[in-house]
Amino acid sequence: MDERLALLRQHVREVPDFPKAGILFRDITPLLASPRAFGLAIELLAERLRPQRLDHLVAIESRGFLLGGPLALALGVPLQLVRKAGKLPWKTDAVSYALEYGESTLELHQDALGAGGRVAIVDDVLATGGTAAAAVTLVQRQGGQVVEVAFLIELVALGGRRQLGATPCRALLAL
Numbered sequence: 001m002d003e004r005l006a007l008l009r010q011h012v013r014e015v016p017d018f019p020k021a022g023i024l025f026r027d028i029t030p031l032l033a034s035p036r037a038f039g040l041a042i043e044l045l046a047e048r049l050r051p052q053r054l055d056h057l058v059a060i061e062s063r064g065f066l067l068g069g070p071l072a073l074a075l076g077v078p079l080q081l082v083r084k085a086g087k088l089p090w091k092t093d094a095v096s097y098a099l100e101y102g103e104s105t106l107e108l109h110q111d112a113l114g115a116g117g118r119v120a121i122v123d124d125v126l127a128t129g130g131t132a133a134a135a136v137t138l139v140q141r142q143g144g145q146v147v148e149v150a151f152l153i154e155l156v157a158l159g160g161r162r163q164l165g166a167t168p169c170r171a172l173l174a175l
C-alpha cells in the first residue's frame, strides 16, 4: 500500500459492536485529530477530483460535511449539502430510501445546483450504499451529472457500489 494511504489507514479506528451488536464501526475521529492525516486525506481526494472540472461538490450529512468543507475550498468549487429531513431551511427536493429497519429521507435545496453541471458527491464511508444512492438521485433530479462519488473508506464486503450502478465511485481505502 502507498505510504500515504498507510498513514490514513493507521488513523481509522475500528470499534466493534457500535452502534449495535455485529457492526464494526470505522471511526475517523483519530484522522480528524491529526492535521497530517486529515490534510493528506483532503489532498488525495482533491488530487483525484481536480481533473473532473467540477461545477459543484455535494457533501452528505454528517461526516461527509467534515470532508466536504476543506475539499470544496481546495478545489475552488461551490459546496452544497445533502441533509436529513427537516434540517435544510429553504425549499427542498427529497428522496426516501430503505434502511435495514425502516426508512430515511435525504434533502437538497431546490436551488442547489442551478443549471446542473458536473457534480461529485463526498462522504466518509460507503457501507450498504443506500445513502449515497439517494444522494445521487437527488442530484440527478436537479439535472446534475454525477461524475464521481468519493469516499474515504469503502467497506467492500457490504457491496455498496452495486447500489450506485454505473455512477463512478472511488474510495481512498478499501477495507
Ligand code: AMP
Pocket: 023, 024, 025, 026, 027, 060, 061, 063, 123, 124, 125, 126, 127, 128, 129, 130, 131, 132, 155, 160
Ligand atoms: P450506507 O447507506 O449503509 O452506505 O451507510 C451510510 C452512512 O452510514 C455513511 O454515511 C457512514 O457514515 C455510515 N456508516 C455505515 N456503516 C458504517 C461503519 N461500519 N462505520 C462507519 N460508518 C458507517
